[in-house]
Amino acid sequence: MVVLDQAPPTYEEALAIAEALAPLTTPPSDCTSPLSNPDLMPNAPRAYRSGIHQGVDFQCFSLGRSAVAALDGRVVLAVGNYQDPDSDDRDELLGIAERLQATPPFTLLTLYGNFVVIDHGDFLFLGHVVTVYAHLHNVDPDIRVGQTIQAGQRVGEIGNRGTHAAANGDFYTDPHLHWEIHIDNLYLGAGLSTAETREVYTTLFSETPG
Numbered sequence: 001m002v003v004l005d006q007a008p009p010t011y012e013e014a015l016a017i018a019e020a021l022a023p024l025t026t027p028p029s030d031c032t033s034p035l036s037n038p039d040l041m042p043n044a045p046r047a048y049r050s051g052i053h054q055g056v057d058f059q060c061f062s063l064g065r066s067a068v069a070a071l072d073g074r075v076v077l078a079v080g081n082y083q084d085p086d087s088d089d090r091d092e093l094l095g096i097a098e099r100l101q102a103t104p105p106f107t108l109l110t111l112y113g114n115f116v117v118i119d120h121g122d123f124l125f126l127g128h129v130v131t132v133y134a135h136l137h138n139v140d141p142d143i144r145v146g147q148t149i150q151a152g153q154r155v156g157e158i159g160n161r162g163t164h165a166a167a168n169g170d171f172y173t174d175p176h177l178h179w180e181i182h183i184d185n186l187y188l189g190a191g192l193s194t195a196e197t198r199e200v201y202t203t204l205f206s207e208t209p210g
Contacts, residue, residue: 008190009183011200017126017183018204021071026151027205028070028133029058029158029177035207041197042180042189048164049094049111051103054187055132055180056201058158065158067133067177069149073120076130076146080139082114082161090167112178113162114139116155132180135160137171 009017034040040057085093093110097103112134120129137159149155158177160166165173181188181204188204189197 006185008186008192011192011196014189014192014196014200015203017188018200020123020126021129022204022206024072024151025070025204025206026068028067028131028179029060029065031058031060031065031158031177033205033207034058035198035202035205038194038198041194041201042187043192043194043197046103049097049103049107050101051097051108054190055134055178058177058179060158060175060177063137063157063159063172063175065175065177066154067116067136067156067158067179069118069151069153069155070131070179070181071118071120071129071151072149073118073129073131074146074148075116075143075155076119077115077117078139078143078145079112079116080114080136080143080156084113084161084166085110087164087167090164111162113166114156114159115162116143118149118155127184130182132178132182134178134180135162135176137161137175 034056044053046053093107097107114136115134118131122128133155136156139156140154143155159175189200
């Protein structure tokens with residue numbers, strides 16, 4: 001379950017946002033495109049934490065791949081020293097979400113593992129744009145809060161920190177980049193259907209539908 005504190009953009013509005021940002025956007029990963037798999041896209045259910053997926057998961061299958069900034073911006077948060085909880089502590093944390101039937105913000109942040117947040121500023125007629133790069137194996141040592149970053153610049157190595165596998169001590173299974181883009185206070189595509197969400201992100205990444 002996800003509770004929206006404002007009305008999300010309509011499909012037409014979200015598509016217009018994607019069209020406007022597409023010429024400026026670099027895909028944050030060159031790993032396998034998630035667009036054909038609804039489970040890897042925003043709005044997919046996440047029953048294990050009683051929530052809804054707010055991002056896009058680029059599956060990489062092995063370590064050594066880079067996450068890069070999708071747009072020019074400024075780093076506002078960087079967590080590179082994350083310690084994965086053991087499986088019992090993770091289960092206790094997820095038990096809170098189960099009892100609440102929603103994912104509390106502190107739980108979601110814990111599940112991000114190592115992550116970076118980039119503020120891209122205000123875009124005329126679109127809103128304030130922020131992106132999140134999560135589950136990183138490590139954050140690039142050159143990344144620091146307050147620095148200006150360019151589209152395509154490396155932010156870290158893609159991994160699976162904060163995931164179920166990492167809680168069991170396996171940092172090499174299922175590395176993927178969890179990437180989010182927020183417009184004002186909502187992730188892009190909030191409340192849209194599977195088909196609409198796919199079209200919005202296909203447009204954002206300038207991909208040809210498959």
